[in-house]
Amino acid sequence: MTAVNALLRIARSAMPLGLLYVGKLIIDRVVLISHAPVKDLTLLWELVGLEFALAILTDALSRAITLMDSLLGDLFSNHTSVKIMAHAATLDLDQFEDSVFYDKLERARQQTIGRTILLSQVMSQVQDLITMGFLAVGLMAFNPWLIILLLIAIIPAFLGESYFNDRSYALTRGQTPERRELDYIRYLGASDETAKEVKIFDLSGFIISRFKELSDKFYGDNKRLAIKRSLWGTFFAMLGSLGYYGAYVVIIYRAVNGSVTIGELAFLAGSFRQLRALLEGILTRFTAVSQGAIYLRDFFEFFEIEPKIKMAANALSFPKVIQHGFTFEDVGFKYINSERWANRHLNFTLYPGEKLALAGENGAGKTTLVKLLSRLYDPTEGRILLDGIDLREYDLADLRMNVGIIFQDYLRYQMSFAQNIAVGKISEADNRPLIENSARQSLADVLAAKLPGAYDQQLGKRFADGVELSGGEWQKVALARAYMRDAQLLILDEPTSALDARAEFNVFERFAELTKGRSAVLISHRFSTVRMADRILVLEKGELIEIGSHEELLQKGGRYAELFDLQAAGYR
Numbered sequence: 008m009t010a011v012n013a014l015l016r017i018a019r020s021a022m023p024l025g026l027l028y029v030g031k032l033i034i035d036r037v038v039l040i041s042h043a044p045v046k047d048l049t050l051l052w053e054l055v056g057l058e059f060a061l062a063i064l065t066d067a068l069s070r071a072i073t074l075m076d077s078l079l080g081d082l083f084s085n086h087t088s089v090k091i092m093a094h095a096a097t098l099d100l101d102q103f104e105d106s107v108f109y110d111k112l113e114r115a116r117q118q119t120i121g122r123t124i125l126l127s128q129v130m131s132q133v134q135d136l137i138t139m140g141f142l143a144v145g146l147m148a149f150n151p152w153l154i155i156l157l158l159i160a161i162i163p164a165f166l167g168e169s170y171f172n173d174r175s176y177a178l179t180r181g182q183t184p185e186r187r188e189l190d191y192i193r194y195l196g197a198s199d200e201t202a203k204e205v206k207i208f209d210l211s212g213f214i215i216s217r218f219k220e221l222s223d224k225f226y227g228d229n230k231r232l233a234i235k236r237s238l239w240g241t242f243f244a245m246l247g248s249l250g251y252y253g254a255y256v257v258i259i260y261r262a263v264n265g266s267v268t269i270g271e272l273a274f275l276a277g278s279f280r281q282l283r284a285l286l287e288g289i290l291t292r293f294t295a296v297s298q299g300a301i302y303l304r305d306f307f308e309f310f311e312i313e314p315k316i317k318m319a320a321n322a323l324s325f326p327k328v329i330q331h332g333f334t335f336e337d338v339g340f341k342y343i344n345s346e347r348w349a350n351r352h353l354n355f356t357l358y359p360g361e362k363l364a365l366a367g368e369n370g371a372g373k374t375t376l377v378k379l380l381s382r383l384y385d386p387t388e389g390r391i392l393l394d395g396i397d398l399r400e401y402d403l404a405d406l407r408m409n410v411g412i413i414f415q416d417y418l419r420y421q422m423s424f425a426q427n428i429a430v431g432k433i434s435e436a437d438n439r440p441l442i443e444n445s446a447r448q449s450l451a452d453v454l455a456a457k458l459p460g461a462y463d464q465q466l467g468k469r470f471a472d473g474v475e476l477s478g479g480e481w482q483k484v485a486l487a488r489a490y491m492r493d494a495q496l497l498i499l500d501e502p503t504s505a506l507d508a509r510a511e512f513n514v515f516e517r518f519a520e521l522t523k524g525r526s527a528v529l530i531s532h533r534f535s536t537v538r539m540a541d542r543i544l545v546l547e548k549g550e551l552i553e554i555g556s557h558e559e560l561l562q563k564g565g566r567y568a569e570l571f572d573l574q575a576a577g578y579r
């Protein structure tokens with residue numbers, strides 16, 4: 008389609024010169040006939056017919072080009088959105104947590120929204136340049152010096168524009184973090200997810216004043232630059248006009264002297280008028296195109312970001328049956344941009360079929376540990392072995408398939424009930440028996456039976472006919488995802504925090520039964536859950552301070568016993 012569009016534009020560029028030239032022939036013919044004794048109008052009418060045909064063709068070409076531009080723009084936008092999502096999916100979690108990366112992602116994303124017209128602008132620019140070329144050739148035949156005069160007159164304007172483009176890009180780039188904050192504030196101020204708290208805490212005044220503060224600063228910075236640009240632009244445009252009128256005066260002078268005909272005067276004056284309009288258009292568009300081009304740099308920079316968590320060249324497939332388990336060898340991990348160790352000196356083995364619970368206070372490093380286990384991050388020091396081989400040697404997709412994990416901040420997809428479960432193994436999205444079975448295992452099936460649309464019920468409030476679930480109900484749905492895949496290791500990070508006591512008891516009773524022979528890691532602050540595990544790892548400030556069964560740890564009388572007593576006391 009792009010090639011066809013280019014051809015149409017080339018054809019369209021020749022039209023103005025053609026029209027002007029036929030116009031010149033018509034005027035010269037009229038002048039000739041008006042002085043002739045015998046008036047033969049045949050050629051004149053043929054010329055008028057030709058001009059009419061050219062005018063219609065010009066119009067048709069313009070419309071075809073506009074149509075193609077809008078179609079190409081849509082395609083470009085869809086294509087780049089897909090590319091961004093696909094590339095983002097290959098990147099690491101910690102890259103998303105890095106603000107520099109986030110800024111890049113943000114700027115790349117803007118390209119898909121704001122830059123869809125760039126392609127058509129570039130093509131229009133080329134088209135206008137070709138049109139100018141055609142007109143210039145026409146003018147050249149009369150007086151080459153005129154063209155040179157025109158060119159010299161417009162060079163300052165181009166230089167001025169490109170200088171201000173750079174300045175404006177630097178300004179926008181510098182504003183990216185604030186712009187993100189502005190977007191965030193806009194989201195806080197008007198979104199279904201935030202409305203409740205904004206109302207209860209009466210935050211709208213606070214939010215609006217922060218928005219105003221930031222947006223006023225933007226406005227001020229942008230205004231200063233825009234005014235400067237506009238003043239210089241006017242001055243340079245005046246220089247351009249001076250050149251244009253200088254050339255015009257020369258032509259009129261020659262027409263008066265009789266060295267050019269009336270038709271030629273019309274042709275030259277028309278060419279000049281069009282050249283001037285084209286130049287103006289080119290200059291204005293030049294701003295947009297070159298800005299678009301510098302923004303495209305961000306777009307390409309985003310695609311240059313490489314994931315750090317990569318697969319070994321000859322990656323091993325995940326063992327069919329885990330033989331020796333996962334072994335942590337002095338594993339330590341620091342988050343990007345953080346000085347503190349979130350995990351340090353971890354040494355333990357998770358045996359095949361073992362149920363391990365992680366206990367410890369907030370921020371002790373429990374979630375971090377399971378993120379390392381599922382290779383969302385790689386250890387900063389030490390290594391994790393699976394059956395004696397470094398986890399990094401295994402095929403990543405295979406590993407992810409065999410490690411089922413449900414996070415405490417699981418997503419509530421605004422999709423159907425069935426799809427909310429199917430995300431646990433999306434390749435089985437159409438496997439209704441598997442989805443229903445998973446729902447049974449997490450006790451979500453009872454819930455489906457109560458919904459008007461059962462498994463096809465749209466969940467959440469965002470879309471029409473959606474039904475909102477309670478926190479515990481959502482959790483049961485999320486839990487069902489864990490049963491979708493036949494993972495050898497199941498990790499549940501506070502999976503039952505929102506469940507009532509009876510539901511929690513039932514869920515765990517089933518969990519133990521359903522994961523027989525499979526390894527599992529449970530994170531929970533409820534000791535009623537934790538105590539069901541074979542062994543409990545107690546973490547403090549990222550380090551492993553105690554390990555053993557519930558009874559062993561109670562007997563030991565250490566931190567676990569202390570925390571357990573604290574919670575038990577609360578129930579007495």
Ligand SMILES: Nc1ncnc2c1ncn2[C@@H]1O[C@H](COP(=O)(O)OP(=O)(O)OP(=O)(O)O)[C@@H](O)[C@H]1O
Nearest residue numbers: 104342345349367368369370371372373374375376
């Ligand atoms: N994405 C992150 N970037 C930087 N630091 C992080 C990140 N996630 C967690 N941390 C820090 O790492 C430490 C361990 O966090 P982690 O989430 O592993 O704790 P946790 O034991 O799961 O806590 P909780 O019981 O509150 O869920 C905390 O001090 C936290 O501030």
